[in-house]
Amino acid sequence: MFFAHHIILWFLSFSAKTEPISSQPFLNAAAGVGGVAAAILKSGFNSGNGSTKVCMGRRNSSSNPSPRIPSHHSSSSSSCSGQLLSFSSLFLFFYIFFANSKPFQILAPRIGYLPLLAPLIKPYFSSTLPPGVDTIWFDCNGLPLKWYIPTGVLFDLLCPEPERPWNITVHFRGYPGNVLIPCEGEDSVKWSFINSLKEAAYIMNGNCKNVMNMSQSDQLELWHSVMNGNLEAYQRVSSKLKLATVDDEYASLCLQKSQQSVIETDLPAQAKTGRVPVRLYVLSVSKDFDDLDEIPRVDSWEKISYINRPVEIRKEDKCFTLHDALKILLPELFLDESLMNVKLGGVDLEDAVRNSNEDVTSVKVVEDQGQNVCKQPEACRISSSAKIKLIRIQGIEPKLEIPFSWVANNLLNPDYFLHVCVCVKVAQ
């Protein structure tokens, strides 16, 4: 029996809760990216404990509806992703437990990976380590943590009520090879990252040549920039990859409305596929709850569905929202009212699900006094017993009607994947 050395990493996490916006179209938030990011950054660092409420969307002093065309429309993805990274590379404060020893406090980047912390953690406990080879791994309440999932995603998934600090346990022996794939330190994490990047490149560009053809030094620089949270270096190298980002659909729609003509998208050298790399983590609970701390702790990865599937943004006359994206990824949870009626008429439910999978129903856009507003989605339920309770991306809880293109342009991880955590209450 080896000692389980507990290192406590304090997770200082802000949780940005969206406040209900009744009169203001949520789309204004897309325009206020800079403002939102700045607000989150400030409040995240100022608050030492407790959750931070951040309003998604600008607070106008007047009650007039905001202008349709955003004053700040960022057509260049780099400035958006710049804000993205400075926002998402916020550090999570960990409290790492290691048997009987004083807990180790550390700030870990959201966009990083746990094994990369080993060089910081090991020296702290080297005196208490028994002789032999160490293979580091972590657990949270007994659940071994998958090391290839970004740190922030693990936190969003496993801590619905954000713990501050996040208490996790580090181990140096007894690697659970039946649950976790082997990790040989930094190299394994790096290759996992590069493979994800290749996959994302394939999804966005239709091929992964740009990643495959990266020079050794570029590859190393990119990896080091991720390891160290060096935004400048990351942007410098990643921009060489020319990974096609998605059109900012809201802005295109606005321009389209005003100019009454079809907008030619500005295509980069590579063809844009319009596909967004998504990794969806679904935690299912059987009992409904009102408070996040009622969600039972995850004790097994069996309770979490992992869906690695690109989402194609459909260019239609209406805004493609986060809700639409979820409908594609989790068709089992969404059934049209009409299909529900069909079901009552005796049609096989499976057929209905299959149909809804293939012809994705779109969210109706309601013209509201000249403004382009995405309709508030119906409650997402397959019946009264299944519904989405929580969605978290980069620690924030976006509203379902947010334009998916905004999410795709601003909430990606450095591997160019959108990692989305969802909590679903299902019938049991």
Add this chain to the structure above:
Amino acid sequence: MMDVLHWDGTLSAKDFRIGAFAFAQKWESRNLAFPPWSWLPCPKHPWLAPPKEEGYLSLEKICISRPNEEEDIDQISQIDTGEEETCCSGNEDVLDDATLVQSNHHELHYCDFQIVYSSTFRVPVLYFRAYCSDGRPLPLDEIEKELPACSSKELSKKKWTFITQEEHPYLKRPWYKLHPCGTAEWMKLLFLSDNANPKFEVVLELYLLSWFSVVGQVFGLRISFKISD
């Protein structure tokens, strides 16, 4: 109908299913040395029965040990796995007493194969894991020793780009996979190389068979077929 000349070498999820069944059928009729592939549904959510139309192909306990350098795998008579196995094996099955034509001074190694559809690359992907007769998993360097010489050379050249180890998308255990990023391109070449302009239905019928004839060679698995059939 899709014009094959403009086809990009990929399959939709629906087409994969059609192609998989066609492949399993052809495999069974042509390869008497091997057991048939099983179609297993993809477990998507713990709270939902797996949808019937999403699945993957599974082939288990294929002996990959090479008795001598020259002999091909298909010369070796197959361990009889008997009834259809569920997807979560990897348990320690007692070794059947079926005969093997080879010397027994080295332990036998087996391999489970799975053909899984990748929604990212829109092509089939070969997953595999190898183990000894007592069920002990084999690491990649041990597996490498069993592969034909050209495969191991390729492996050592660009190890990480060719075979990767990752968590199986459905079985949630460590499996190895052949990286699929070039698949669409060479699949397209396969079908268009001899100036033939086949109909897409024909392409679909033969897609997985052609694909496997290429990837199977990594393991020295040879299957016989002709595109012109």
